[in-house]
Amino acid sequence: MLPALPALAVIVLWWPSLCASFQFDDWNVIVNEPRVHSLAAWWHSMPGIRPLLKLSYALNFSLDPSPTGFRVVNILIHALNATLVGLLLRTRALRAGLSEVKASHAALFAALLFALHPVQTEAVTYISGRSSSLAACFCLLSLYCWVRSEASERSVAWLLACCVCFGLAVATKETALILPLALLLYSTDRPLSQTLQRLTPLFLLMALMLAVALSLPTYRRLLAVSLDTRTIGENLLTQSHAIFYLAGQLLRISNGNADPQLPVIDALNWNAALSAFALANTLLWALLNIRRRPLAAFAVLWFMLWLAPTNSLLPRLDVANDRQLYLALIGPAWWLAVHLVTWHPTRAALRPVAGALILVALSWATYQRNLVYETEVAFWEDTAARNPESSRAANNLGMAYAIECRFSDAETAFKRAIALSSDDYYSRINLILLRKGLLPGVDPKRCRHATYN
Structure with a gap:
């Protein structure tokens, strides 16, 4: 049993x-x-x-x-x-x-x-x-x-x-x-x-x-x-911070985040240097103590080993995600x-x-x-709330609102995405298509009574 x-x-x-x-x-x-x-x-x-x-x-x-x-x-x-x-x-x-x-x-x-x-x-x-x-x-x-x-x-x-x-x-x-x-x-x-x-x-x-x-x-x-x-050097600096973020996710059990906006570190600074130094020393300690302190060393090495493919040398567009912790x-x-x-x-x-x-x-x-996963609106409301500076989260929330015929809310979300990132042409196009009634994924018949701001 x-x-x-x-x-x-x-x-x-x-x-x-x-x-x-x-x-x-x-x-x-x-x-x-x-x-x-x-x-x-x-x-x-x-x-x-x-x-x-x-x-x-x-x-x-x-x-x-x-x-x-x-x-x-x-x-x-x-x-x-x-x-x-x-x-x-x-x-x-x-x-x-x-x-x-x-x-x-x-x-x-x-x-x-x-x-x-x-x-x-x-x-x-x-x-x-x-x-x-x-x-x-x-x-x-x-x-x-x-x-x-x-x-x-x-x-x-x-x-x-x-x-x-x-x-x-x-x-x-x-x-x-x-x-x-x-x-x-x-x-x-x-x-x-x-x-x-x-x-x-x-x-x-x-x-x-x-x-x-x-x-x-x-x-x-x-x-x-x-x-x-990004370069391998930039990625190592970025991931030295990201690994500590992921370790913290094990303790912050109410901090689930589908699209965390972690910084890309493209130049050495004190915070990045300290993170990299602490990470390297932790890894070295675990390697040296695999026989004398097997339990703690195994825990550290297992955790870092399974993060290595996604959080070390090879860069990813998204710096870190919770699912990388699955085996770690x-x-x-x-x-x-x-x-x-x-x-x-x-x-x-x-x-x-x-x-x-x-x-x-x-x-x-x-x-x-x-x-949070019950509906797309709930998912993206949560993600946008946890990442208030993310234009992607705001744009995707706008799409979720539009599909549910909440056009006023969708328009507000698209405008916020545009304000957050002047380079976000997706939100600009989506806002134009929304106003013209041509936004993909929106059912015109189901949403025929929806109104705009």
């Missing part, structure tokens, strides 16, 4: 979100993307980036094109992931010397933290966030097979399954290429030479998949766009869980109380965050 508890908690907590609508990038990558509207269309679009993710969209769209059908799959993926997290952490706890009871309790609590934290809504409730949760699912399955290959008589079969799951993870999202490093980190309690020998086929597979990806024009264009966004969260969750179950014996009675309070707070924050 205990291993299934995180999955059950996921289903119960996320069930009310099934009625939520499509949001933000869902329209571009699913609803208005004909290449994922059928299996035949998907097949004709290949080869391309993230083929397995797009296949999942095509299957979903063929069975049920409504947001409910997509969200059911996302919830089930998250439930499976929470179960795998519990199983994997229990194994690691036993290897670290915890008793059966403490290992089970620590793994359960960490899995519940992973399952219920509100930052996970961006990979579950936000449908196109599936890229993070589905890739994570195959990464966790690969790690599970890796663990089984060490203790099973059928080690070769399990290692082969590990490689297959690794390939599926990369076919879902290219950031999964770092998985062999995660396996190495998980196995730091084993002899290094033995671990590296077992990892050889995965490193070879990683090199092969990287070569295949770079041979595809779509991936080369993606890389070119990334490198044109496991490290801090594990640290907190072990400390809770090993709390001083004189305070043993406080353990369940403290754990329950934390889980209730996370569940409530997640429930509240899921309410």
Whole structure:
């Protein structure tokens, strides 16, 4: 029963979100993307980036094109992931010397933290966030097979399954290429030479998949766009601040933000220098203490490793998003869980109380965050309120208002977007089209009684 508890908690907590609508990038990558509207269309679009993710969209769209059908799959993926997290952490706890009871309790609590934290809504409730949760699912399955290959008589079969799951993870999202490093980190309690020998086929597979990806024009264009966004030096300075922002999101449980406007740092200043120095020292401390302080070092390294593909060398248009924390969260969750179950014996009675309070707070924050996804108006009102200087949020709020026939509110939002950014030609065009009754997405019949300012 205990291993299934995180999955059950996921289903119960996320069930009310099934009625939520499509949001933000869902329209571009699913609803208005004909290449994922059928299996035949998907097949004709290949080869391309993230083929397995797009296949999942095509299957979903063929069975049920409504947001409910997509969200059911996302919830089930998250439930499976929470179960795998519990199983994997229990194994690691036993290897670290915890008793059966403490290992089970620590793994359960960490899995519940992973399952219920509100930052996970961006990979579950936000449908196109599936890229993070589905890739994570195959990464966790690969790690599970890796663990089984060490203790099973059928080690070769399990290692082969590990490689297959690794390939599926990369076919879902290219950031999964770092998985062999995660396996190495998980196995730091084993002899290094033995671990590296077992990892050889995965490193070879990683090199092969990287070569295949770079041979595809779509991936080369993606890389070119990334490198044109900002220099690597600028990105390192920018991400030294962004990583602290993301770490803070684990604590600020009511601060979910779909489109955070984090600064791009294009010149060295004291704040950027201090952030980079603190980050580098934290990383160095963790590397040097992986044997002496394994719990804290593992938490830090796991967190930073899974942020590395999106928050280090290669720039992204968006500096940071909550969904990047999907797997990174496991490290801090594990640290907190072990400390809770090993709390001083004189305070043993406080353990369940403290754990329950934390889980209730996370569940409530997640429930509240899921309410934001119910309608596009609610989503963009929340985003615009959290990012008052964002012209994109104001423009998208205007679109949401217009689609709901709230033309006066839409006009106000478009004007605000124009005032926030003189270069925002999208808002100018949308305002003109709104006044002419030609704005895409607006149903003239349904909105025939709508009025303007």
